[in-house]
Amino acid sequence: MDLNGVRTFVAVAESGQFQRAAVDLSLSQQAVSKRVAALKKDLGVRLFTRTTHGARLTVDGQVFLPHARELLQAQDRAVAAVSPGRRALRVDVIGRRLSLAGLLRDFHRAHPEIALDVVTLFDADAAVAALRSGTIDATFRAVAMPGHTLPDDIEAAPVYDEPLQLFTGPGHEFATAAAVTPAQLAGQRIWMPGNAPGTEWTAYYDELAADFGFTVDTVGPNFGVEALLDTIAASPTLATFLSERTPLVRPVGHDLRRVPVHGPTPVYPHSLLWHTRNRHPALTALRDHFAALCPEHPGTNVWTPRWARRRTPRPSDDR
Structure with a gap:
């Protein structure tokens, strides 16, 4: 018509x-x-x-x-x-209930004039493909894991090294500890049913486990955060890792514990990725916001995987 x-x-x-x-x-x-x-x-x-x-x-x-x-x-x-300047900025995060989604909300509060569309793609490969096709404008990912190289038309800049904490139920041996070291976790079972082969977060936790001698247990279907909390709360042997910034609503009756991990502190290396030819007017504001907000974790005694220790942003031709 x-x-x-x-x-x-x-x-x-x-x-x-x-x-x-x-x-x-x-x-x-x-x-x-x-x-x-x-x-x-x-x-x-x-x-x-x-x-x-x-x-x-x-x-x-x-x-x-x-x-x-x-x-x-x-x-x-x-x-x-x-229309230029009118389309919402489409940004990918691993999960809407994880810390980066919260930091993205802070960006939206700081720039309420920027229309924002938040999506969740499965892994870094899917996110990079979406960047190259123009489906999304930016993504937060851990990059440079073994066997993966970013295409030349994708830029990456480290934005946040996220400290992890041990999360246990009241019956776990570390439930009352003021803090633990990664070395103390040797022989422990860290339950993470959401870890899928080939993803950047699985590559991260596999190397962390190999360096400090604990086991990452992925047995069982992934029913989400609520089911994980139920299982951890009732188990004297299972623990998991969560960010110190992960927002959680703890069910009534679950005496769950967050235990800091120091000496060194494991940090998850988040980078912001975008396509070199993307000219969305809000993309620069997003990059600048995260560069100023949390360029690196302030601590020096931290652990990151070897593939993330040489993260340096390539110079961008549109900055």
């Missing part, structure tokens, strides 16, 4: 005259008549009855009018969605 014809039909319906609609649309009256006639042919119904006072909607015209207005509103929304 020709939306120019639809817009012309609405103009005639609202003005009641072909001549007045022609003035409103900066068209000749002949052009208005031709557009309405073409729309009438497409629909197969008569839309107006000519009178001495102008044009009156037929019954079919009255029925079609609200739908015509909806079509034009949809067209206007579609155009606005991709």
Whole structure:
């Protein structure tokens, strides 16, 4: 359906005259008549009855009018969605309940004028593919894991080294500890059913476990955070890792404990990734916000995987 014809039909319906609609649309009256006639042919119904006072909607015209207005509103929304400076900035985070989602909320509070669309893709490969296709504008990921190299058209800048804590139930041997060292976790079972082979977070925890001698147990289906909390709360032997910034609503009756890990502190290395040719006007604000907010974890006695210890941003040609 020709939306120019639809817009012309609405103009005639609202003005009641072909001549007045022609003035409103900066068209000749002949052009208005031709557009309405073409729309009438497409629909197969008569839309107006000519009178001495102008044009009156037929019954079919009255029925079609609200739908015509909806079509034009949809067209206007579609155009606005991709207009420079109008499209929402699409940012990928691993999970909406993890710390980076909270930091992204802080960015939105600092820049309420920037429309933001938050999505969750499964892993770094899916996120990089979405960056290259233009599906998203930015993603937060741990990069440079073994066997993975970023394409030349993807930029990466480290933005946040996130300290981890041990999370236990009240019956665990470390439940009352003021802090533990990674070496003390040797022989422990760290339950993380969400770890999937080939993902950046699994590569991180596999190397952490290998360096300090504990076991990452991925047995069992991943039913989400609530099920994990239930299991950890009831177990004297299982623990898991969470960020010190992970927001949690602890179920009533679950005496769950967060235990700091020091000497060294394991930190998860988040980087911000974007496509070199992406010119979304809000992307610079996002990069600047995170660069200023948390460029690196302030501690010096920290552990990161070997593949993340040489993270340096490539110079960007659009900064």
